[in-house]
Amino acid sequence: MNLDCYRVLVIGPRRPLIEALRARDIPFAVWQEKAGFAIADAEHLVTAPLWNTTSRLKQFISESFPSTRYTHVIAGSEAAVYPAAVARRLLGARLSPASTALRCRDKLAMKEYLSGYNIPMTAFMAETYARSPAEAFARLGTPLVRKRRKSSGGRGLELLHREQDLMLRRDGRNILERYVSAPEASIESFVNEGQIHFINTTRYLEKGHVNFVPSAFDEALLVSMQALNRRVIEALKISWGITHLEVYLCDSGLLFGEIAQRPPGGYIMNAMQQAYAFNPWAAMVAMELGEHFDFPDSFAAYCCVEIFHPGAGQVVAIRGVDLVRQHAATREFRLKIRPGDSISRRESAGQDTGHLLYSCDSAAARFEVYRYFQKHFSIEVR
DSSP: OOGGGOOEEEESOOHHHHHHHHHTTOOEEEEESSOOSOOTTOSSEEEOOOOSSHHHHHHHHHHHSSSOOOSEEEEOSGGGHHHHHHHHHHHTOOOOOHHHHHHHHOHHHHHHHHHTTTOOBOOEEEGGGOSSHHHHHHHHOSSEEEEETTOOTTTTOEEEOSGGGOOOOOSSOEEEEEOOOSOEEEEEEEEETTEEEEEEEEEEEETTTEEEESOOOOHHHHHHHHHHHHHHHHHHTOOSEEEEEEEEEETTEEEEEEEESSOOSTTHHHHHHHHHTSOHHHHHHHHHHTOOOOOOSSOSOEEEEEEEOOOSEEEEEEEOHHHHHHOTTEEEEEEOOOTTOEEOOOOSTTOOSEEEEEEESSHHHHHHHHHHHHHHOEEEEO
């Protein structure tokens, strides 16, 4: 398609995604949940909730975008995936299966569907199916995990150890799962025309706090992770875009966690840019537009992202700031707090008080820098 013909609607904007469109002079409109960074150059800007029901979405889209046709609709956030699928049909954009978008948004629908493809995963059930707490614990074991079906980043997650702690909710919003005690990792895939064109694996050294990109797992584990990732993408019939699949690395084998059809959080995109020397946001746009992209053949560096959140309380001291800034491995370092500030409880992995990204020439050097910063940088909270 000729560049002059592109017109893109971005739902759930991310700053670097908008910058990637700007860099190519592609006209775009934006639907955001709340006002964020400046988007003065958007052809049309709408601030409104990303409605959950299909009927409400159709009504809102028809009223808010009544005359313009869009060639593509791009979802930048978890909550935007299903609204984007609905918008594509109403606005004449490149189509994706609405059922796929729903399954990538709803953990229960996702796991029920993938169970039919023999994807290995932990035991689960809809909370509404449990007749009693005793039945749920008997089926899923102790501790038991309750998650919101349509959320990301651990928002709303509960770990329950006793039957009396499980007050069953009948609103249909939750899924119950057997707890898995195992290291976790993720696989980021760039997909077009149903084919995976590039894969990154991320090791969660400390889930929600420390990500290694690339993972540097041994070859046998990488092959198994990629095979599971491919099976899930094929089963869900994901045709294009970027996916983020989380997996448990159990001694008995891999267990599927969940998959999202949107960019990963945890500053993984930033780390990928440093590790592979390419712009993953530009690559994402290319996949969304159905274009070719020249992906790198291998990684150029071993990167780590440390995500700061010391817990709720008042910041008493921050130690080692100058040391971190001046270190040769440091590529990004941002603090959103200073002594005296109050920090609220972390509700999801998307909340942080800053981050640090560093780059090394070997996996061993990366781990040594990680240990060095753990020893010399700290945020004290009371």
